[in-house]
Amino acid sequence: MKTLLLVEDERDLLQNNRTFFEARGYAVLTAETLKEAREQLAARAPDAILLDIMLPDGLGLDLLRELREKGDHTPVLLLTAWGRPQNIAEGLRAGANDYLPKPFDYDVLLARVETMIRNVERIPETITKGALKLDLAASEAFVSGEDLLLTPKQFSLLLHFVQHEGQTMAAEYLYKKIWGKPLNRDSGALKSAVSQMRRKLAGSGYAISSERGVGYCFEKE
Ligand code: CA
Numbered sequence: 001m002k003t004l005l006l007v008e009d010e011r012d013l014l015q016n017n018r019t020f021f022e023a024r025g026y027a028v029l030t031a032e033t034l035k036e037a038r039e040q041l042a043a044r045a046p047d048a049i050l051l052d053i054m055l056p057d058g059l060g061l062d063l064l065r066e067l068r069e070k071g072d073h074t075p076v077l078l079l080t081a082w083g084r085p086q087n088i089a090e091g092l093r094a095g096a097n098d099y100l101p102k103p104f105d106y107d108v109l110l111a112r113v114e115t116m117i118r119n120v121e122r123i124p125e126t127i128t129k130g131a132l133k134l135d136l137a138a139s140e141a142f143v144s145g146e147d148l149l150l151t152p153k154q155f156s157l158l159l160h161f162v163q164h165e166g167q168t169m170a171a172e173y174l175y176k177k178i179w180g181k182p183l184n185r186d187s188g189a190l191k192s193a194v195s196q197m198r199r200k201l202a203g204s205g206y207a208i209s210s211e212r213g214v215g216y217c218f219e220k221e
Contacts, residue, residue, distance in 0.1 A: 001026065001027050002025075002026050002047040002048070003026065003027040003029060003044065003046040003047050004021055004026050004028050004029070004050060004113065005029045005031065005040055005041065005044075005048075005049045006028060006029070006031070007030075007032075007050065007051045007060060008031075008032065008052045008079065009032045009056055017050065018030055020106055020110075021110075024110065029044060029046060032056070033056050034055050034057050034058045034062065037051075038063070041067075045074065046074060047117050048074065048075045048077065048113055048117050048120075049075070050076075050077050050109075050113070051063065051064060051096075053078060053080040053081075053087065053091070060078065061094050064076055064094045064095055065095065068094070069152060070152065071139035071152040073120070073136075075097040075120050076095065076097055076098075077098045077100060077109075077112055077113060078091045078098070078100070080099060080100075080102065088101075093180065097116045098112050098115075098116055124136065125137055127159075127162055127163075129205070130206055130220070131143050131144045131203060131204045131205055132162075132201065133145075134158065136159070139152060140155070141158055143200070143202075143204045148200045150200070153193065154196065154197065157178050157197065160174065160178065161197075162218060164218065165218055166217065166218075166219050168214055168215045168216065168217040170214070170215040171183060171190055173215070174215070174216065175187070178193075194208055194210070194216060206218060206219065207220075
């Protein structure tokens, strides 16, 4: 049985959503505030979260960012009365898997939830490259079984490299992808992350090469 966490402060809507999903075989957790949602998430790991944006104690987007910063990739669908394009774009950039403006059609909502959960299930649990192993569920990486003790950003960077093996990626692109903001003139964070990653990859059979002014490439040694 799949478990959904519904975060919604409009009680009637929350009740309707709960009834709808329970009737379709889902276990449903509910929260009317960010605080309640954090408490639910501390106790249980739902298969997906339906997240309202405007909540009495803050923005759903803040909870979403917290989850993604912790490396928690539970699929999140934003249910929002804010149909304005910039809110949708902001939500997707903050790590939402999907969104649906209110009022929504229940058939569409169900299909979106099923799709989000199916897409997550399709992601392999681990990726192995030579002596390097990435555990996607735990956001951990190992070389010959030794934990590289990566921060969430380092793990995202490594995963991005591994998923684009042999492709040279510009520093601006990588920084935007991992840090979620433009590189501007501060390339220090990326340079330092890459140089740490190079040390950590020693013995894995893979390395990160760089081409001045072009970018970085993850490839076999
Ligand atoms: Ca609301």
